[in-house]
Amino acid sequence: MSAKDVIQYSVLFFVLVLAQVLICNHLALFNVAIPIVFIYFIIRLPVDMKLSLLFTLAFLIGLSVDIFSDTAGVNSMACTLIAALKCPAFYAYVPRDDKTKSMIPSATNMGLGVFSKYLFTMVTIYCLLAFVIEYFNFADVKDIVVMTAASSALSFLVILGIDSLVFSKE
């Protein structure tokens, strides 16, 4: 990772956290669909990144969002878990070869179709984890399913839009 990458990822980290806590958290469509955009940071990290660094960054971004939105533990746990599923989810749709070994997941690098599948898998698992952790023994299963479906569909679309804007030159 070059110095430029470090700066780009740091900017992405702060912009996504602020976008999440200042805008997206307050946009609850029909009171069930919440766009979750900050996990794009985890989705976007290179696949060959050292696991220890990946887990640390994922935990940190989750913790930041938790602190701002007073949901202590919910997002930090979901982010750590989703970070562990990042590589398996990526290689479920992409062949494991030299070309993909150090790839940065994005629509331009992977092709829109493959990236969409990877993105959708990650977003859906994330929403499911986050809602199960937060609503554990509180809401009934039906509510969790509805919120997961609505939020992951909305987050998927918003992140796809962000992906076409961020670092589109690469």
Add this chain to the structure above:
Amino acid sequence: MRNLLNFLIKYGAWFLFTLYVLLSCLLLMSQSAYRQSALLTSANVVAGSIYGVTSEVTGYFHLKSINEELQLRNASLENEVLNLKDRLAELAPMVDTALFKPNGKARFDFISASVINNSTRHPRNYFTINRGANDGVETGMGVVDQNGVVGIVNVAAGNTARVISLLNETQRFSVKIKDTDYVGSLTWKGSDPRTAYMEEVPRHVKFHAGDTIVTSGYSTTFPEGIPVGRVLNRIKGADDNFFIFKIRLASDFNALSTVRIIKDFYKPELDSLKNHDIKTGN
């Protein structure tokens, strides 16, 4: 030893993973604890100042409806003042008017604050206000807006504080039916920011839909008689000995703007009495 080192290097990342998951669990469990550090809440310096800036803009939302509510409140207070004046004039010839003069300072004082961050969609909702320990805000103080009860201060940092919203499954409020002594406990059960439930109401209570629910005044958090909501209907509870009422809340939690924090000057005295009771075992 070398094997151990190799093992740690090989699986170090997964130790870290387990550590982070355990840390998250700790955070999840410490969530609603009183007197926790402000660092891990939205009342910390960074979050507080960022929300302070954005609320400069969002603070203008809902001003129209808040203004209308304030006018209504003003009208009802004016009415009450007129009624009390009439009553005073009626009674004045009969008794010594010196008895009616306020004696010394009032029991409660109010600190005004703006809500700079708010949420209503979590099972445990909190909001952040722009007044903190430097302004005299302390953990455990009650918070009201122009319509009624909205929460209890949970963490007070220097210039900001985090308030447990009434919309928080972990927080209970002692309430009663207005003008009676029927006391119950108010809880919120998620999903709808406009309704809550009054539990543990004795079965013999006579009630009507639309009855006003107010604070009971059994704690130092809220004075007696602050509106909380209105009874919608009675629902069947798990226990046959008690009623559960569905309550339409008085405050609109999606439009919280200016709130007042209640300071009770009797609190230190009452708390010391409580401690005294515990120590002497009475």
